[in-house]
Amino acid sequence: MGTESEGEPGVRLRFFLPSAELCQYITTYYLMEVTPAGGQRLVDYLHPEWGNLRFGSNDDLHAAIGAAPLRPMPHCIAVGPTSVATQFSLSRGRIWGIGLLPLGWLKFIDAPAKQFADTITETFSDPAFGNFVPLAETLFAATPDIDAEVARINAHMLQLADKPLDDEDEVTRVHSALVDASVSTVAKLAELSGMSARTLERFSHKAFGFTPKLLLRRQRFLRSLSRFMLDPSLSWLSTLDYQYHDQAHFVRDFKRFMSMTPNQYRELPHPILMAAVRARAEAAGQTMQGLHDPGESG
Numbered sequence: 497m498g499t500e501s502e503g504e505p506g507v508r509l510r511f512f513l514p515s516a517e518l519c520q521y522i523t524t525y526y527l528m529e530v531t532p533a534g535g536q537r538l539v540d541y542l543h544p545e546w547g548n549l550r551f552g553s554n555d556d557l558h559a560a561i562g563a564a565p566l567r568p569m570p571h572c573i574a575v576g577p578t579s580v581a582t583q584f585s586l587s588r589g590r591i592w593g594i595g596l597l598p599l600g601w602l603k604f605i606d607a608p609a610k611q612f613a614d615t616i617t618e619t620f621s622d623p624a625f626g627n628f629v630p631l632a633e634t635l636f637a638a639t640p641d642i643d644a645e646v647a648r649i650n651a652h653m654l655q656l657a658d659k660p661l662d663d664e665d666e667v668t669r670v671h672s673a674l675v676d677a678s679v680s681t682v683a684k685l686a687e688l689s690g691m692s693a694r695t696l697e698r699f700s701h702k703a704f705g706f707t708p709k710l711l712l713r714r715q716r717f718l719r720s721l722s723r724f725m726l727d728p729s730l731s732w733l734s735t736l737d738y739q740y741h742d743q744a745h746f747v748r749d750f751k752r753f754m755s756m757t758p759n760q761y762r763e764l765p766h767p768i769l770m771a772a773v774r775a776r777a778e779a780a781g782q783t784m785q786g787l788h789d790p791g792e793s794g
Contacts, residue, residue, distance in 0.1 A: 499511045499512075499775050499776075499778045499779035505532065506530060506531045506532035507528070507529075507530055507532065507538065507767055507768055507771065508528075508529045508530075509526065509527070509528050509529075509768070509771050509772050509775050510526065510527045510642070510775070511524045511525070511526045511775050511776050511778075511779035511780065512524060512525040512526070512527075512646050512779070513525075513779060513780065514650055514653060515650055515653075515654060517654065517657060518650070518653055518654065518657060520597065520599055520600075520664075520668070520790060521596065521597055521599055521600030521603050521604065521653075521657070522594060522595060522596060522597065522600050522653065523546075523595040523596075523597055523780055523782075523785050523788045524595050524776065524779060524780050524785075525592065525593070525594055525595075525646055525649050525650070526592070526593045526595065526772075526776070527590065527591070527592050527593075527642060527645075527646075528590070528591045528593070528768065528772075529589075529590050530586055530587070530588055530589055530590075530591075530768075531588055532587065532588075535587050535588065536587060537585045537586065537587045538585060538586060538587070538767045538768060539583070539584070539585040539765075539767075540583075540584060540585075540765075540766055540767055540768045540769050541581045541582070541583050541584075541754065541761070541764070541766075541769070542578075542581060542582040542583075542584065542769065543581060543718060543721055543753070543754070543769075543784065543786075544577075544578045544579050544580060544581065544714055544717075544718070544753050544786065545577070545578055545595075545784065545785045545786045546577050546595065546596055546597060546598060546601070546785050546786060547574070547575060547576050547577050547596040547600075547601045547605070547609065547612070547705075548574075548575045548593050548594065548595055548596060548785075549572075549573075549574050549575075549593065549594040549596070549619070549625075549628055550572070550573050550574075550575065550591055550592065550593045550594075551571065551572050551591065551592045551593075551631070551632055551635050551636075552569070552571045552572065552573075552589055552590070552591045552592075553571075553589050553590040553591070553636050553640075554571070554588070554589045554590075555568060555569070555570065555571055556586045556587055556588050556589045557569040557584060557585075557586045557589065557591065558584065558585045558586065559573075559582055559583065559584040559585075559616060560582070560583050560584075561575075561578060561580060561581075561582050561614050561615070561616060562580040562581070562614065562755060563755055566583060566584075566585060569616065570618040570619075570620070571632070572618065572619040572620065572628070572632040573616050573617065573618060573619060574605070574612065574616070574617045574618075574619050574622075574624075574625045574628070575615075575616050575617075576609060576611075576612030576613045576614060576615050576616075576617075576705060577598075577601070577609050577612075577613050577614075577704060577705035577706065578613070578614050579613070579614055579705075579706055579710060579714060579753065580614060580752075580753060580754070580755060581753065581754045581755055581756075582616075590636075590640060592635060592645060592646075592649065594649065594653070595785045597671070597788065597790060598667055598671055598703045598704050599661075599664060599667045599668060599671070599703075599790065601703070602661055602663070602667065602702075602703055603656070603657070603659060603661050604627060604628075604653070604656050604659075605624055605625065605627075606623065606624045606625075606626070606627075607624040608701065608702040608703075609701070609702065609703055609704055609705035610701040610702065610705050610706075611624075612624070612705075613705035613706060614705075619632055620632070627656055628652075630652070631648065631649065631652045634648065635648055635649065663699075663703070666689070666690075666691075666699065666703075667703045668790050668791075669688070669689050669690065670685070670689045670691075670696070670699065670700070670703065670704070671703075671704075671790045672688075672789065672790055672791050673685050673688035673689055674704075674711055674712065674715060675715065675787060675788070675789050675790075676688070677715075677716075677719060677737070677738075677739075679712065680712065680716075680739050681712070682696070682708045682709055682712065685708050685712065686708070693708075696708050713749060713752075714753065714786065715786070715787075716737040716739045716740065716749070717737075717746075717749045717750070717753050718784055718786045718787055719737045719787065720735045720736055720737045720740070720746060721735070721750075721784075722773070722783040722784050722787060723735040724762075725766075725769065725770060725773045725783060726773065726774070726777070726783060728762070728770070732746065732758045732759075732762075746758070
């Protein structure tokens with residue numbers, strides 16, 4: 497059974513946990529249903545996160561990563577791990593998503609994470625995502641049926657889970673160290689991962705998409721943004737992760753990851769993301785996919 501949350505009128509979000517066998521690879525399945533009054537286009541900004549697969553019932557979604565202009569999206573897309581915000585807009589439709597952990601990217605995607613970092617790819621156009629074409633072709637029936645749809649997604653992922661995967665222990669060890677809020681340097685991350693700094697650099701590109709230094713920087717930013725999204729009445733100063741030296745340090749990171757200042761972000765409406773953060777926290781125990789601890793999977 498899923499956890500449901502409503503954002504702006506006409507916006508409904510539901511989050512579902514995968515089967516226990518899949519929890520080390522997938523954070524959640526999620527469904528966004530949008531039917532705003534008057535057909536208005538809703539706009540929001542998604543923070544940096546790990547990879548996702550999204551399946552739409554129509555072609556109404558527009559999106560862009562970073563400073564790129566919004567463009568129409570195909571029905572089915574794969575989004576690599578991101579280090580900048582994704583702007584998106586839509587006026588109607590149903591979109592299913594599969595949130596992949598780094599281990600899940602290596603398990604289900606036939607390409608290193610770096611190859612698709614900060615990119616959006618049509619699943620039908622790239623063989624790296626060929627495993628998901630059958631799901632894209634059968635997910636939606638003539639009449640929406642949420643229980644049947646999430647069952648189809650989960651069954652499909654279970655079929656793919658038989659694929660053998662090297663480096664599972666190494667990915668989990670690096671990922672666990674990465675989400676440890678006490679880890680603030682690449683040297684410490686390498687020590688906890690049992691790798692040299694050079695090996696960790698290569699491994700991070702393969703499994704996580706970015707350098708260890710950028711990943712650590714992204715984590716402290718997400719921890720701070722998460723506190724604000726749970727309680728937007730907070731001042732930015734009160735949300736700062738302990739690794740920030742001062743507010744100016746945080747502002748630099750905010751501009752890097754969201755392409756705007758904190759106050760510009762606060763002034764924007766968030767018709768979808770505020771509700772998504774709350775529903776995701778209730779369903780999966782974390783507000784954001786990027787903060788999910790692999791040690792708590794299953």
